[in-house]
Structure formats: C-alpha cells, structure tokens
Amino acid sequence: MEASTPSPRNVVMRLAALDLGSLTVRLAVAEGYGPGHRRIVHRGREITGLAEGMTNTGELAHPAMARTLAAVAHFAREIDRRQVERVLAVATQAVRQARNREAFLAEVRKVWPWPVEVLPPAAEARLTLAGVLSVLDPAVPASGPVLVFDLGGGSTEFALIRPGQEPVLLSLPLGVLTLSQTRPLGDPPEPGRVAALQQELRERLQNFRRERFPGLPGSGLRLVGTAGAVTTLAAMSLKMTAYDPERVNNLTLTRGQVEELAALLMSHFEAERARLPGVEAKKAPFMPAGALIVLAVLEMCGAEGLTVSDAGLLEGVMAALAKES
Numbered sequence: 101m102e103a104s105t106p107s108p109r110n111v112v113m114r115l116a117a118l119d120l121g122s123l124t125v126r127l128a129v130a131e132g133y134g135p136g137h138r139r140i141v142h143r144g145r146e147i148t149g150l151a152e153g154m155t156n157t158g159e160l161a162h163p164a165m166a167r168t169l170a171a172v173a174h175f176a177r178e179i180d181r182r183q184v185e186r187v188l189a190v191a192t193q194a195v196r197q198a199r200n201r202e203a204f205l206a207e208v209r210k211v212w213p214w215p216v217e218v219l220p221p222a223a224e225a226r227l228t229l230a231g232v233l234s235v236l237d238p239a240v241p242a243s244g245p246v247l248v249f250d251l252g253g254g255s256t257e258f259a260l261i262r263p264g265q266e267p268v269l270l271s272l273p274l275g276v277l278t279l280s281q282t283r284p285l286g287d288p289p290e291p292g293r294v295a296a297l298q299q300e301l302r303e304r305l306q307n308f309r310r311e312r313f314p315g316l317p318g319s320g321l322r323l324v325g326t327a328g329a330v331t332t333l334a335a336m337s338l339k340m341t342a343y344d345p346e347r348v349n350n351l352t353l354t355r356g357q358v359e360e361l362a363a364l365l366m367s368h369f370e371a372e373r374a375r376l377p378g379v380e381a382k383k384a385p386f387m388p389a390g391a392l393i394v395l396a397v398l399e400m401c402g403a404e405g406l407t408v409s410d411a412g413l414l415e416g417v418m419a420a421l422a423k424e425s
Contacts, residue, residue: 117417118189122151123253146171147382151194173211187214193254221271225257231415253277276386301396326412329390334408335378345410354405362391
C-alpha cells in the first residue's frame, strides 16, 4: 500500500474486480494513479456457498445461486456508488463445471452489467500467481523453486515457478466446501473419519504428484499458500480478533503449527470452532477439511512449512485490469 494518498487530480482510473468463487464472492476496488501504482480503497466479501450441493447433482442449487446473486447485486451497487471505470468479474470451479452455468450466468448479467469471464484452470492459476507475487517477499522466489497453491471452495490451483523457466500451472478438483460435503467428519469430527480422510488425501495428492506433477522438485522447494483456509490458519496462529492482511502476508507456518491448529479444530464442535480467535463463523464448517488438505499438500511436497499470502486471484485480476488500462 502506498505511504500517502494521491490527490484526486492524480487518480487516473478506478478499477474493480469480482471473484465468483465456489465458497466466497469477493470484491476489490482500487485507484490507479500511474504505471504499476494501485491502492485498494474498498474490499467486500460474502460467503455464499455457490458450490453447495453440486457434488450430488452437477448443478448449482437454487438457494446457493440466490445467495450469490444477492451478493453480486450488492457489490454492483457498491461499484456504481464509487464510479468505477473498468470492471471485471471472474468465475471459477463451481461455475466452470456446473451443467446449468449458462442459466446462472444469465441471471448474473441481470444484476451485473459488466463482463463476466469463466476462467479455465490454467488462467486461474496464472492470475493467482500474479496476485501472490504482488505481495510475496522477493527473497522467497529468489531462493529457488516455489510452489504456490490456492486452496478454494471447489478446487486447488498450483503454480510451480523456477528461475528462468515458464510457470507450470495445474488444477486439482479438490476444495474445502466440496470435500466437507462429500466426506463429512461429524460434529465434532470423529477420529476414525479424520484418519480415513487423511489417508485418502495423502494417496490422492501423491497420485496427483506422480501423474501430473512429475517435475516437482524433491528437495529445496518453498511452499506458498493462499485463500481462505490458509489465511484462517494464519489468523488462528496469531490469535487475531480483527483480521489484518498485512500481518498475514509472508507469515511462515511450520508443519507442526498446522498440525496443532488442525488438532484444535478437530477437538471442537462447529459452534465452538466459530468462536476460536482467527476463525470466521461462516468458515467454521469447512476448516477441518481445509486444515487436512493443507497438511496433505505439505506432505506431498515434503515441506516443513509454508509462507502465507492474503493476496491471490482477486489481486491478479486487478493487476491484469491495470495492464489493460
């Protein structure tokens, strides 16, 4: 963030990006006032669970669509109020795979008069990588190969970056919302179900590495995580009562810390988890699955920890908008 606020005459353009995620709808509005300079002036977020129920039907459910459309309409009014010049919405896994996606997008366009782009997995991973790199300590990618993972509601995107080489971009249809629905753990989570899910995730991630990521380095790899489950673990480690992205960006979580936080989440009823410092109430149902996925990614990479980024897809979309301005 810039140290000082530009005067109105120096502001060249206001930009807005909307992320229609499988679990959360997020908005960012920024002011651009020179090449490469943007200042976020407004953020909005609503957990709408767009992918809720999709694993059984292959379609977006009407209640989930209604919640999401209400959030989109609210954010559209916010953009109108702020007189934004360039706007783009992107949709990810839930919309990508839904059989009724065209019907849903037609409803979105009734309340959202700007472009909506359904991102292919590789494009989502590339934009997420751009967003992460905008806040990541340059010493991290300079030290060697880095694997960025974006753990969403319906999928996880991976971007492997190595000095002097093009990024390797991959997507896995594994997310905190869909996993929570297909592999319920109980309330509180039952140890037997937790152990079974851990084994399933271990095997699934190892197969993913062997079949689709054979070039993943076996040593010296730095891991960077972004999106809600990862940033919630970071907030829990800091015992945050008010979320602060600046404290989360570039925070290191060790594997031991993630294991302790996962155990804490598993030891509580959902209503109790919602009151833990750092846990947003609406995310409480999905955090056990989220913590287990993070642990499985750590194991897949042989990593003893990860660096956390609050920035991700939304910030990457904003950067792309700015380049087109």
